[in-house]
Amino acid sequence: MHLAAHFPGVNNTTVWTDPRAGSQIDFASFEHLARTAERGRFDFFFLAEGLRLREHKGRIHDLDVLGRPESITVLNALAAVTDRLGLAATVNTTFNEPYELARRLATLDHLSAGRAAWNVVTTSDAFTGENFRRGGYLDHADRYTRAAEFVATARELWDSWTAGGVPRPVTHHGPHFRVRGAFTLPRSPQGHPVIIQAGDSAAGRDFAAATADIVFTGWGSGGRPPGKCSTRHSTLAAGQEFYADVKGRLAAHGRTADSLKIMPGVTFVLGDTAADAQERAATIRRQQVSPQNALLALEQVWGVDLSGYDPDGPLPDIDPDPESQLAQGRVRLADPKALADRWRALSEAKGLSIRETVIETTGRQSFVGTPAAVAEEMTAYVAARAADGFILVPHLTPGGLDDFVDRVVPLLQERGVLRTEYAGTTLRSHLGLPDPVRPVGKD
């Protein structure tokens, strides 16, 4: 089983009102979580990306944790205080250039002795683009073609030095990029940094099958926007279906099933008894969905100002505005009216208030139970080919992984599904992936 740790920074599941919640920006927080993950023999540590502060009703969204550092810089610093842990940065292909990013990622791989990973995302909305020269003009349809050419160009650069350490100039002429000249770094310890893909569309899945070493899927994660992915339905069967679909796409690219690891983002809540864990889970949900956050979640579906409503009262009977520009920097809902109807039906059937409805519909911890039960369930998901492992998304910074590593990891190790020691030093070795082969003629 492969495990990774997601840093609980900017995220609508991160609980900052808990007395144990610490800084999401001080280096000490990153160091604590990374060291904990390494103590648990995790494969890697993961940082998400967001390049503009989200807005709601034309103003900066002020209810969730916000403020994050630049990922690659933090990971380079973490390379100094960890030895084996993989270090994964989410970096989009729209607001970067291949030469520069390939160089920064290769540097991370060198400075961490082979532990770098890149989560390739494709953000292209004009809202984020306002912070960049490119200005976000990239068409939605071009996102994955740019991403594919971006990664291919990066790989040409990573492969460009001979085994003898002689730089060979690269000439790349494509629809999106023209790169000519010599790369400044020799081939990095892993050959190429590990490539992660996160994105659920068919285009995203194909891109992953062609290109990625790991898929980070939102399945089961509590961190998705309301309505996009109802985790109530993230069953074993749904996981198996996704797993089979993505793995099934590999053969067309001449790849084997174990060359791509599928790692859903999951949350967890532990308790001394099953009842205790359920009670904690409910408390966490109430912390995640404050009265103010409940109204905000509702406004994101309805697209209109609902500040006059009582979070402890019933849902509005008006219909959503399909053209709404209320929320910025979020994934747009496909059919807000249908979602609103479902929420109203649920609220009427169960007699739920606005806040209770939001708590019920917008997320649920993936694994809730005693350490033994959680270890067993996670093992079962992997055994049933619903996942190759998990990216754990704790709800507390920076101590959110402490209990898991202290109480669940030893049980997974006893079961023989999790390593007790790292076998190798590079992230590829943790993942059981071979180093990429140098193209013929480049050795």
Place this chain on the structure above:
Amino acid sequence: MSQPSCSLRPLHLAFALDGPPRRGRRATEVFDPEHYVRLARLAERGTLDFVTLGDSFARPGPDALAVLARVAPRTGRVGLVPAVTTTHTEPFHVSTAVNTLDWVSRGRAGWTVEVSGTPAEARLFGRRDAAPADALWREAGEVADVAARLWDSWEDDAEIRDTATGRFVDRDKLHYVDFRGASFSVRGPSITPRPPQGRPVVAVDATARPARQVAAAHADVAFVRAEDPATAAAARADLRERARALGRDPDRLLVLASLPVELYSSGDAVGLADLLGDWHADGAGDGFHLRPADPARDLALLVDGTVPVLQHRCLLRRFYPGTTLREHLGLPRPANRYASARKVSS
């Protein structure tokens, strides 16, 4: 040995970790993080203000800011000042990367503003042709400007964690910078909260004319390459005058004479102390930026030979007075422009 009481204003000392490019064994050192950690710790033992690391998209070597981020947790006091170029990089990324270096070093970050002027660098990006130095430096000045605005775009107390109202931040203390330069625009605010130093230290090599106005307008530290103290002193006077004309306090701009050094023995190291003392007495600047022929050898001789002599002569402090680079340099933490504007208007 008792320490003589020092009344002189000490000179500032910075050291370049990158020597001229070499072949063979040293070429592999360039990619070994421990090599840089050893040097930075040595500099710290000598209570140097900061170390610099150059960068270019065309010269073999790793990303300089990344290297100093890798060094940060393994050092405690010494300032870390990588070169970051502005020509092919997004200004928003430059701002957050330098900001983040300040977070991971707990207030020891700086940034040497550089441009990429060669056609070879332009071809690596294929987006724009090589441009004349004047145009590149004008743009670099705009990047330095917007970076500082982005650092200010979060007021220091913007994060409130107010459980009563459910608000994590006070959004009135977050600011859109709405910057429009000649070749780019940035909306803001930054995604990264204001760094520990308020603004990381901005350095500019002001030897060449096109960089001088940028240094006068935006730098906390300017480097001037000079062959004699009089040239350095003249450049310093020019920089201070330009800063004054721009409405800045010239004492907030430190000018360091940037000298190549090559030390073979402790005798050379003592000789260097004499030379630095003489230049300092001649008003050559606020201190020195030393560019070694062989970083490891020259830094060891500097720290073991030159530094004690300078300390004995009251020209160098014996310990770090504070923890941030600004504190080492005697530069105040900048007030936040948006917070001050708010205070005036309310």
